Amino acid sequence: MVGDIKLHLDNSNDILTSKFQLLNVHSLLQHVSTATHSQGHTLDVVITRTEQAVESISVDSPSFSDHSLIVAKLAVRLPHPDTGERKVRRSWRELDVDCFRHDLSLSDLFTDPPDNVDDLLSCYDCILRQLVDKHVPLQSVIIRQCPQSPWYDGECREMKRITRRLERVYRKTHAESHYKTWKAQLNNQRSFYQMKYRTTSTGRQ
Numbered sequence: 472m473v474g475d476i477k478l479h480l481d482n483s484n485d486i487l488t489s490k491f492q493l494l495n496v497h498s499l500l501q502h503v504s505t506a507t508h509s510q511g512h513t514l515d516v517v518i519t520r521t522e523q524a525v526e527s528i529s530v531d532s533p534s535f536s537d538h539s540l541i542v543a544k545l546a547v548r549l550p551h552p553d554t555g556e557r558k559v560r561r562s563w564r565e566l567d568v569d570c571f572r573h574d575l576s577l578s579d580l581f582t583d584p585p586d587n588v589d590d591l592l593s594c595y596d597c598i599l600r601q602l603v604d605k606h607v608p609l610q611s612v613i614i615r616q617c618p619q620s621p622w623y624d625g626e627c628r629e630m631k632r633i634t635r636r637l638e639r640v641y642r643k644t645h646a647e648s649h650y651k652t653w654k655a656q657l658n659n660q661r662s663f664y665q666m667k668y669r670t671t672s673t674g675r676q
Contacts, residue, residue: 503541624667
């Protein structure tokens, strides 16, 4: 995503600018960090997903227009073979526990259990399998591995985990202090991601 968004991104005290920092929560990264307008503000953006590598970005001084010319070079993703693996799984998140419990209470395991231990174990195994197949049937799914950028490592994941935890705290309390803490962490995450990207890009060169 590119263009003029009519926000002064260099003004961190602006309420609309602070909301714009939510890009990081959605795994998006804004790559323009310098002034792009003749008045000295950052109004223009180049936004990509965090896994998209940006090889270079240049911001020229305004000349014919009051906005800068921004040229970005993205790493092209070549088509790759399908690395998905087909597996058979159950969607346990869709299990209705109350319905399962109700059907279980009406089964022979509760209403007419066998007296013999071996028969009881067999009954248990048979009924539980039937109920599981009924409530959470097996499904054939394809599991694909989504490639990540080389700079997105364990430290980046930990940084994102902290950001999301602080967001949950703010969403729960709506306290101004929690909002400021979350906002500061968002800014730290953005700067950290950009540092990681620049370090990795320099290493590749």
